[in-house]
Amino acid sequence: MSAAQRKHQTAAILVIGNEILSGRTREANAYLAAQQLFERGCRLSEVAVVPDIADSIIGTVNRLRASHDAVISSGGIGPTHDDITMECMARAFDVPLIEHRYIVQAMTEYYGEEGLNDGRRRMSRVPQGAHLIRCEKTIAPGARIGNVYVLAGVPSIFASQLEVILDDFGGLAFHRMEVEVCFPESTFAAALDRIQQQFPDVEIGSYPGTFGIKPCGKICLSSQDAEQLESAHRAVQSLIEKLQSA
């Protein structure tokens, strides 16, 4: 993406993998990307986890890419039979899946002619017109096609590829402030609602918790507008102080 192009302001993440849906593996890549996008000022507005089934992947990526500036996918780009993401992306964009000569060349240099077996050859296939996403962690690149960034599922490789593409995302960074509050939510819900009305550009969430048996949660405020955030934060602090002195 050239500097003149507008960066992606909204994004969705598509996690592809039976291992997440069967509870075998705890999802980590969407969590990392969520943090990074937040810091960059790109709004992550959906995460979808789907199985290694072509119709699910194709249907979901087409739905998400139509409704967000960009989609980041994770998983399914290795050499085994369950790695079907690249062919699904080609079908989603209705373009052929091609063997990319730069990948074949890089793999041949790395593994030698005899090392370029069918499995590795499989990893040289990308949708026609895709741009490669190379990183230092692997010889097999990810790919961008249109507004979809196709990254690996292995967390260390995903993280490295994410680093490479993050400059395409975001604008004004989001900021976050939190206030600890050891009262039941119902005692401040109405007053907090009034503060939310007063600061529409600040996202205010209440996340209850406990400290032993006592209620003890957090009110979390975030915004791209640092001044509004400061003001809303002061309003929430003064609300909590009033509760404490009551």
Next chain:
Amino acid sequence: MSAAQRKHQTAAILVIGNEILSGRTREANAYLAAQQLFERGCRLSEVAVVPDIADSIIGTVNRLRASHDAVISSGGIGPTHDDITMECMARAFDVPLIEHRYIVQAMTEYYGEEGLNDGRRRMSRVPQGAHLIRCEKTIAPGARIGNVYVLAGVPSIFASQLEVILDDFGGLAFHRMEVEVCFPESTFAAALDRIQQQFPDVEIGSYPGTFGIKPCGKICLSSQDAEQLESAHRAVQSLIEKLQSA
């Protein structure tokens, strides 16, 4: 659900919460439910994480409930302004949101007349026709409406409510076996594909990893058919033994 009714064989999970999408909080409830559904033999075929925005919640729950036997939602049923799940569910099912007299009664007994403030009153509202999901962790229940189970976002409460509803889900339990494999995936990809063709009722996934700088991952097999699983497991083991002795 009466014993005569068919249990849910497929499910989707809808996680509602800005705190997940902003990277503040790592998702935990879908992970727990994924494990529990797997053990019960219910196939989890999608997880969606959406923000606290009515259109997103309504659109997503309507999409998911049409394509799965059941949907479990997590989050947004507390007393604060950002808790909009119950009203969204009522809109999704096109029924009124009503104050449930049993919840009002239970809260009145628990908090006393004077303790039943607007915030708590808000938690007594459920879609008309909903069945309550009570658990020991909280006085404010979750609700089932149609094939959608509306649970809390706080992990300890979610877990407790999940326990209550799990008997509605599943059939033949899934079983899982794993084989450790310290070779690059590309060296066994073709042979593994042949094993997958041979055992269509066994889901075979390959999850690469490293031990130091050496490749060391897992081949994961799961199925509802224990005999087929054993056979496929033996086939994979013998494949890996062949690689080791080569």
